[in-house]
Every structure is written in C-alpha cells, then in structure tokens.
Amino acid sequence: MTPAPLAARLSVPGGPLFFPVTAYGPDGSVDLDTYRTHVRRGVEAGAAAVFACCGTGEFHALTPEEYEACVRAAVEAAAGRVPVVAGAGYGTALAVRYARLAEGAGADGLLAMPPYLVLAGQEGLLRHYREIAAATALPVIVYQRDNAVFTPDAVVELARTDGVIGLKDGLGDLDLMQRIVSAVRTEVPGDFLYFNGLPTAEQTQLSYRAIGVTLYSSAVFCFAPEIALAFYDALEAGDDASVGRLLDGFYRPFVELRAQGRGYAVALVKAGVRLRGLDVGEVRPPLHEPSEDHVKQLAEVIERGYALLEKEPEDTK
Secondary structure, eight states: SSSOOOHHHHSSSSSSSEEEOBBBOOOSBBOOHHHHHEEEEEEEEHTTTTEESSTTGGGOOOOHHHHHHHHHHHHHHHTTTOOOEEEEEEHHHHHHHHHHHHHHTSSSSSEEEEOOOOOOHHHHHHHHHHHHHHSSOOOEEEBBTTBOOOHHHHHHHHHHHHEEEEEEEOOOOHHHHHHHHHHHHHHSOSSOEEESSSSGGGGGGHHHTTTTEEEEEESSGGGGGGHHHHHHHHHTTTHHHHHHHHHHIHHHHHHHTTTEEEEEEEHHHHHHHHHHOOOOOOTTTTTTOOOHHHHHHHHHHHHHHHHHHHSOOGGGG
C-alpha cells in the first residue's frame, strides 16, 4: 500500500481510470507476465489508477488464488506510480475473503461489487458493505448496479461508514444520481467520490459531469489509450469540438458495435487489446468471443478513431 490516502490520489486523477483485462495463455491459465506488461503499458500511457480484477478483468472467472496473484502482479507493475484498486464481490463472507487477499497483495483500495444474485433490501445491502469495509484497512468504493441500487438515504449512510470513500454508478439513472449527490452533500459534507461506471463511460460522461461526477472508468483505455487520453484532455479543457468529434466518429460506433453481443463489454475490449498487438487470450466462459465479422468491424472503428487524432479541428469544419 502507498502511504498517500486513496481518496486524495483519486480526487485529482489527471487521466482516465484504467480497468485492465486479465491475460490468459494458450492453455487458458492466467498469464501473469503478459498481464504485467498490459498494466505497465497502461500506467506508462497515462492512467491515473489501475482497477485490477474488476468487471473488465473478469473477476467472476478467477479463482481466489488467481485473483491474489493478479492483484499482486498489478501492484508490481504499477510500482507505486498510481494506486491499484482491486475488485471484491460475491456474498459477504467471500467478499471479505477477497478483500483480505487484496490487502495482502498490496492493493491500495477495493471496488466492492454487487452481492451474488440476491435481491436484498437497503438494510441488508448496508450491512454487506459495512462488513467489507470493516474487514481490512483498505478504503472501499461501492459499485451501484444490477441488484445493488441505493436510495439517497442509503448512500448517506454509506458515506458515514468508516472506510467507504465513494460510489461508482453503473446504473445510469441520472435523476437518482443527482438526488444521491445532493443528499450526501447536504448530510455528510466532505469529499465523497463519485464515478461514472457505465460501459464505455465516455459516451455518457458529458451528462455525468453536469451533475458533478468527474471520475469515470475507461475500458477503451485498455486498447486505445491515445484515444481515451485525447477524449479526457478535451473534456477537461472544455474542447467541445474535439469531444463531439470523438463521440461521433469513434465512441458511438464502438458502443453500437458493443451492443451487438452479450458480454461484449468485456469480450470486445479484450479483442481490441489483441488487435493492438498484445495477446491477452480469450475470455473465459460463460462469456464468449466476438464473431469474426464483429472483430473486423472493431478494427475499422479503432482505425477511424486513431485517424481522428491526426486531424486538426479545422479539418472537420
């Protein structure tokens, strides 16, 4: 763990948040050398943080032993240059186990994902995340999506919980998020963090930014860091023309292609990493590989995205 508090390091990121894919070898086992290369390249390309073994990293497909090895490898590859946050999930007992494995492997924090399958009430969800937060000294970011959706009052209670530093939203209900931000701002003054965690978050980040959510995950950074950085920089600079050009010419086509298959939020990203020259292997079941035609379309979208970076703004007038 680095001595600097995770919340302080994330509050002024200076770049996209990197969610690396997990690399597998030809036999399907975890390829730690390739994984370290993937993480190291991302850090060197300008990532502000590494979120290891989360959704894009196929947390669901890893054994505890593989998980611990990957988190440790991510910490080694990051080498203290940026914080490493590790995913943790399933039921409360297993989530606590993963949290402790992450702490032992040197992670700087946790992204606590929804509990496995159950549709719990707010009281039960709060108990779940409080137990995760109490299990280690690691700061916790709670991931809202699917079966873990919170009322504003529940997020106020999370913000009051020792160790919980933020909320990542993968639901996309902006009305709810606005009420959450307002409630926490009113009831728990401080620096509680919010993240846009929707797939291909750049597509919705203009809207999230309008309600004060400036942090976002970037799956595109895995395979096209230059495009992701160009978008991030344009957004920070208020360069609406460049933002619009990248949304229209790259992000929208990518999102529309991603919608062509279930699980493509991970499988298509992994295909993109391979297309860019790093063999990270295929996804594990129950996910499946994109079709040959979809991979071809992905290559074309990536090529168009990079071509946009070579154009001056006046070229698009």
